[in-house]
Amino acid sequence: MASVCFYFQVHQPFRLGHYTIFDSHNNYFDDSRNAQICRKVAEKCYLPSNLLFLDLIKKYHGRFKISYSITGVLLEQLQLYAPRVLETFQELADTGCVEFLGETYHHSLSFLYSHEEFIRQIKAHTRTIQKLFGQRPRIFRNTELIYNNNLAELIEKLGTFDGIITEGADHILGYRSPNFVYRPVNSKRLKLLLKNYRLSDDIAFRFSNRSWSQWPLKADKFASWVNAINGCGFVVNLFMDYETFGEHQWESTGIFDFMRHLPHEILKHPDNDFKTPSEAINSYDAVDEIDIPYTISWADIERDISAWRGNPMQENALAELYGFEKKVMKTHDPEIIAHWRKLQTSDHFYYMCTKYFSDGDVHKYFNPYESPYDSYINFMNVLDNLNYRCSQSLSQRNRKASARSCKKAILNQKQNNEYSDLLCVPGMS
């Protein structure tokens, strides 16, 4: 039995506009550029892919299944710039063959810096998914599949998830295969699904590479590789960015045709099927424990977090950003808090990565900056202004507070429920 389990990551950040130390406005985000990119990706990838998968689900009468993890920041942008895409995601949800995973609303690295914020963002995301798609996420995927034992522990404590998705990195699996269900070390309830990065990358990265020995990749050939797993594994986890379809691999490479024919080729083999992540972990027992004391991710060849925390600029930007948490929260200013959260999206730190930069191999995908240094400077200028706004807001609050003499009690009454006014995608409340 080989179950093919597709999970697609759907995300676009709110990119920052150019911001110098001499600026003092608070329109940090480049709305026109973000709108333009969102519409472009919607047209080339999201919409055609969603329509294709809707077709396939209908055609195979519930035998073709997929899953998505869609970030809150993308959902907001779809609402604003490409509502048709959101509708088709909702249609997909209605088929019953599509599972929606949970993650941090802001596609953030908060797990590494602030567990309180991390959990707030997961809850915010869960509420949004429930509201939009009518299902409560049961499987968790952390930003960029960042994972370690500690994450599993936290997620288990939350009690709302049954499993976690992460990278099937060689250095953690050793001789073991990613094609089984595993269990985090010391965990009682949770199960782990590990990315089969070879087969995933054959689609996501190598598909159009003409110097690859397997080019051109056709659905029947790919299905034969999946068939080969029969007998030495239960589940083939194909995890990739949704932009693989039509963006990373252009339509002209034949990527949509490949996907159109894949279900037929996979289902030709009587022992094969498609499963959502929840179905996969419910169908198969965990075969072993996985112990990951060091943090892993699905990025670059290192499969670690050096893409976001690999140099002093990134460390500094992240430390300062999360260092503001208390101050930001104290303002109770929804706009300040929202801006602070949008700055947490991991892409901002990815743009600052200097690995491979001298070789000209920048993290290029819709990167608005000419260099990692420019991105750091821009980010820090924005952060500087945000800090200033916090200070202003707090001293205003203090002034108001002392104006009324018995104000302390009122301040104390305010609960840490700042998220409530934020979560709603505009127009959703």
Place this chain on the structure above:
Amino acid sequence: MKTFMLGWEFPPFISGGLGTACYGLSKALDQLGVKITFVLPKANPAHHAEHLKMISAKDAVQSNGIKTSMFKDVKFYTIASPLRPYTSPDTYEQQVTNAALLKGKNAAGPSGQHSDFLNNADNYSGDLYTQVNRYAEKVAQIAVTEDFDIIHAHDWMTYPAGIAAAGISCKPLVVQVHATEFDRSGEHINQSIYDIERQGMHFASKVIAVSNFTKNIIVERYGIQPEKVEVVYNGVERDNNYCCTQSSLEKTDKIVLFLGRITMQKGPEYFLAAAKKVLEVIKNVKFIMAGNGDMMNRTIELAARLGIGSKVLFTGFLRGEDVRKAYQMADLYVMPSVSEPFGIAPLEALQSNVPVLISKQSGIAEVLANALKVDFWDIREMADKIVAVLRHPSLQQTLKKNGSSEVVKFRWEDSAAKIKKIYEQLLVSV
């Protein structure tokens, strides 16, 4: 393979990158087994009576801090001439006037002080172009007696000499463009110099540009076929002394360094305008302008006019140990050049562990990844980046670390290897 190289005096005797490039290239070509006859103009030949002198490598590099053992097969000729790198018709006139003054003084002096070539106004008869042609004649004399396969001339003052040598020997000429008249003078070019450059480039069998930035100028402004122009980037000398200890100096002020000729080409006024803006945000910062040039006085006045006179320090021309000290103190090196064909100085700064901010109007910006880059005219952006480096140690640190490891990739060996290949291709096609 033998090359007849028309170059310039080695560092530290000259200012700027031309002599540095001649030295780095010759040394590396020599290592690759290319025999070199190196001809250069020299203001103070050992015996000023002789206008032409063949000297040993030892004499050529004596007292320059350069080890003679570095050269295996290089023969040097010096030709008495007032030509110097970066001489312009104006500065040449100045030179003549100074020489005349000196001569008058010396004649009046009782001791009849030793007057060398430079101080002898007779040697200045005629204008700069006369000198360029006179130099060409003398080079031609050497060319008759020397045996070589190829001629390689560096920048416009040696092009007529290169053409003359090619005429006599019937060997191919390669001209290497380290700077064009458009770099030096913007749109107000000197037509005579432009004509000489153009003639040299057209006559040459191959033109070497130090960057694509310069190649574009050569193609667009001088009408040279792009296929005839090869880009060969400069390298940088490994200088162990440079990448030495961080200064233990206790500074109260941050220091931003401009190090280069203070001329229109180098953009000193943009540096000052950015300094003014930086000072709006950060108070404890000093701007050091190290260098000399025809815009020196105007630049000092401008600093005063902007009201930042006390924040800008002018050191004059620095060399050797002083350059090192300047780098040691600096938090950031800025090269705001209006038009910079290559730009070796930022590489030297990085070797000294100083992060760099360079103008996009430079050759080096094409190839150096780990640097901050701005358009020279974009003062706000320049100031923004200066402020960021001064405020964020992590930015400074990352730029330093990645920059200094990137600099290692700029090797004269690679430049020389590329030039040797160009020679070989030319000789095959002859």
